[in-house]
Each structure stands twice: as C-alpha cells, then as structure tokens.
Amino acid sequence: MCLVKMHARSTYRYAYRVLPVDCLAVYHIWYRPPCYGETDSVKSFEQELILHRASTIGCFITGDFNIHDKRWLKFSRHNAPEGTELHRVCIQHCLCECVQKPTRNKYLLDLVLSDLD
Numbered sequence: 001m002c003l004v005k006m007h008a009r010s011t012y013r014y015a016y017r018v019l020p021v022d023c024l025a026v027y028h029i030w031y032r033p034p035c036y037g038e039t040d041s042v043k044s045f046e047q048e049l050i051l052h053r054a055s056t057i058g059c060f061i062t063g064d065f066n067i068h069d070k071r072w073l074k075f076s077r078h079n080a081p082e083g084t085e086l087h088r089v090c091i092q093h094c095l096c097e098c099v100q101k102p103t104r105n106k107y108l109l110d111l112v113l114s115d116l117d
Contacts, residue, residue, distance in 0.1 A: 024056045025116065030063035035082075042067075042085040049093060058116035061095070065111045073097065075108035 028048075032041050053059055068076035069083025072090075076083065090097070095113040103110035 026052050026056045026059040028052070028059065028061040028063070030061055030065065032064070032066050032082075034066040037081050039082050039085040042082055042089060045086075046089045046093070049089070053093075059095075059114065060116065061111070061113040063111065064109060066109055067111070068107070073108050073111075074100070075102045075106060077107060 030045060032045075035041075049059070049061075065086065067073070067083045067086050068078050068080045069087055070076045070079050072083065072087040089095070090113060094115045096115070097108075098112040098114055099108060099110070102108055
C-alpha cells in the first residue's frame with residue numbers, strides 16, 4: 001500500500017490517495033475548516049473525486065468536514081450552504097455517509113463517505 005499526498009491547500013483541505021497493490025479503491029482524507037457559506041472547497045472536492053475515481057472501483061473518504069445540514073446529517077446544528085452542496089455531491093456520486101452518530105460533542109462533523117458496500 002502506498003499513501004500519496006495529492007493536494008494541500010492551507011485554506012481548506014488535504015487530500016491523500018491510497019494506492020493499494022492489489023485493489024483499485026481510493027481512500028481520501030479530507031479537512032475543511034469551519035466557514036459558514038463557503039462552498040468552493042466542496043466544489044473542488046467534487047472535481048478531485050471525479051479525477052481520482054476515474055480508474056477505480058470505489059472510494060472511501062474520511063475527514064473533518066465541519067459541515068452542517070439537518071436535512072441530511074441528523075446530528076447537525078443548522079442547515080448551511082456547504083452542507084447542502086456536499087449532500088448534492090454525495091447524491092450525484094452515490095456516496096453514503098457511514099457514521100450516523102455524533103463524532104464531536106452532539107454534532108456529526110467527522111464523516112466517512114463511501115460508494116462501496
């Protein structure tokens with residue numbers, strides 16, 4: 001297994017790609033600092049997802065997303081534009097949120113997204 005740092009931007013996230021020797025799945029680690037209304041990072045995340053998934057059978061994305069959306073993530077403080085945007089990305093790319101319980105106090109901020117069963 002090989003861990004390759006794909007991108008690092010001080011403003012919002014880090015993405016890593018795991019390249020296993022005998023499997024074609026991608027594992028991303030993603031960080032997004034809290035910033036209400038900021039959706040560019042989610043749009044960039046979607047572009048990276050499209051790029052890195054092109055030759056794989058599936059992916060796991062984990063990280064501290066700092067995203068709230070009560071309509072989608074049960075343990076959220078409020079509905080926020082970045083949460084709505086991430087939900088759209090997940091629907092578009094068949095990603096399911098796997099944790100489904102609070103990860104920090106009473107909120108679900110650390111997500112595990114995957115299109116694998």
